[in-house]
Amino acid sequence: MLRFDIITIFPEIFDSYLGASLINRAQKKKLIKVKLHDLRKWTPDRHKTVDDRPYGGGIGMVLKVEPIYKAVRDIKKLKRVDKRKRKIILFTPRGKQFDQKTAYSLSKLSHVIMICGRYEGVDERVARHIADMKLSIGNYVLMGGELPSMVVIETVARLIPRVLGKPKLLKERITKEKGFIEYSQYTRPEIFSSKKKMNWKVPKVLLSGNHKKIQEWREKHKKVI
Ligand code: SAM
Numbered sequence: 001m002l003r004f005d006i007i008t009i010f011p012e013i014f015d016s017y018l019g020a021s022l023i024n025r026a027q028k029k030k031l032i033k034v035k036l037h038d039l040r041k042w043t044p045d046r047h048k049t050v051d052d053r054p055y056g057g058g059i060g061m062v063l064k065v066e067p068i069y070k071a072v073r074d075i076k077k078l079k080r081v082d083k084r085k086r087k088i089i090l091f092t093p094r095g096k097q098f099d100q101k102t103a104y105s106l107s108k109l110s111h112v113i114m115i116c117g118r119y120e121g122v123d124e125r126v127a128r129h130i131a132d133m134k135l136s137i138g139n140y141v142l143m144g145g146e147l148p149s150m151v152v153i154e155t156v157a158r159l160i161p162r163v164l165g166k167p168k169l170l171k172e173r174i175t176k177e178k179g180f181i182e183y184s185q186y187t188r189p190e191i192f193s194s195k196k197k198m199n200w201k202v203p204k205v206l207l208s209g210n211h212k213k214i215q216e217w218r219e220k221h222k223k224v225i
Contacts, residue, residue: 002109002160003033005075006149007068008116009050011036013146023154026163034153037075042067051119060120068115068126079111086111087132089152090122091145095134098152100225102135104178106152107159114152116145179224 006014018024018034026032040048051061072088079086087109096102106112115126127134137148159174161167173181186202193199205217 001030001033002107002156003035003079003111004149004153005035005037005078005111005113006116006146007037007039007071007075007114008144008146008149009039009063009118010116010144010146011038013144014150017150022163023157026157026160029162031160031163032153032157035078037071039063039067039071042070042074054120058120062120063117063122063126065123065125065130068122069130072113072115072130075113081110085109086113088113088115088130089133089135089149090115090127090131091117091136091148092121092127092134093136093139093141095136097139098135098137098148098155100155100180101178103152103155104159104174106156112152112156114145114149116149118144175224181222181224183218183222 008014014034014036018027023032023034027034039050043049049064050067051063054060054062076086087106089112091114115122115131135148135152137151142148157163159170161170164170175181186206190202190207191199203217205213208214
């Protein structure tokens, strides 16, 4: 079972997401486990301070290294695994772009710890000394690492056999290079028409029942992600 531990100052953001749909089912089936950790738990002062002003000045506050260091240290103890089976991810727009191949390699691990930044970011010593990977989910700047961590959980979880329900079909969609094959899909009705001269048809080959021809059509219309 792949365990995700998320370090955040807003654990409530995840409530509905983790409780719904296939991600909820995957947890119930014990295919994945997701645990949330409020970073404030690792602060020594009564105000539970997680941030401070940046050296050199700047527009926002920066998450401190100390609580993150302690959180990661304690969370590692929750799952004893070979260190090759664990990755500590820091989300930052300056990180490596998250993609399908990275998701595939994460799906083979046992433990993923994710650090969600906020405000003006995270003390750079977390990137330099604590994180194994710095990931960005795209070339834009969000307010926090919570959405990126949900993106990673969802992309990785659907690669775990039985999360989507048909392990054999899932295998067929993963390429040798660990990309994912996507193609156009249609469902009933065969012809959709809601006004005169409207005639939106499903390609005939998909209705033929001829598996070889369907495969050829899909091959022609596929995109590898
Ligand atoms: N100045 C910070 C930096 O360069 O890393 C970015 C601060 S951003 C306003 C606040 C937090 O949102 C970041 O620390 C990061 O965790 C998250 N974040 C924002 N955009 C992101 C992206 N494209 N990919 C991943 N995480 C992102």
